[in-house]
């Protein structure tokens with residue numbers, strides 16, 4: 001049975017954007033002074049492949065899957081939805097996101113030797129992804145759309161943005 005898309009409730013849309021805004025403000029407060037200080041001495045350069053090669057394989061897998069996930073996610077957003085191309089690209093994106101979130105469970109550092117707050121996003125991702133796929137298979141398209149968009153925004157903007165904070169590995173790979 002074909003589903004009728006329901007309207008997105010303004011309150012939940014507002015809550016989503018409030019979360020993104022809060023993360024952006026927290027990031028700016030946390031990293032703002034460092035970014036300004038480092039911007040004066042750092043410059044963008046080709047990726048430091050020697051530094052990348054020196055990382056544990058789980059971090060290498062995490063970075064490659066995450067970057068591919070962000071790139072493919074951007075393409076999927078611009079594709080027509082529901083056809084074979086969307087479904088194939090969507091499955092590849094889902095696998096990339098599972099690898100990104102799954103591999104992150106084996107990475108620690110920000111919070112010493114234990115999981116940090118970002119691992120909450122990993123857990124949320126690993127639970128939400130199967131639920132979003134299930135919704136699509138049941139033709140609950142609006143639920144599927146909102147869950148996938150939320151995962152992409154959360155992954156690409158929040159976890160991705162935070163990965164480029166000065167001092168973290170992505171920063172050192174490109175600006176260090």
Ligand code: HEM
Nearest residue numbers: 066101104108109110116118119122155159160163168169
């Ligand atoms: C563009 C996207 C992403 C990039 C480039 C990226 C990159 C990285 C890198 C390089 C690390 C190693 C630690 C360090 O930075 O020093 C890391 C750690 C981590 N990433 Fe990502 N990541 C991305 C997306 C994600 C996503 C989508 C998730 C979750 C669903 C995630 C969860 C984590 C977690 C939990 C850690 C461990 C943090 C800790 O040390 O406690 N990342 N990421």
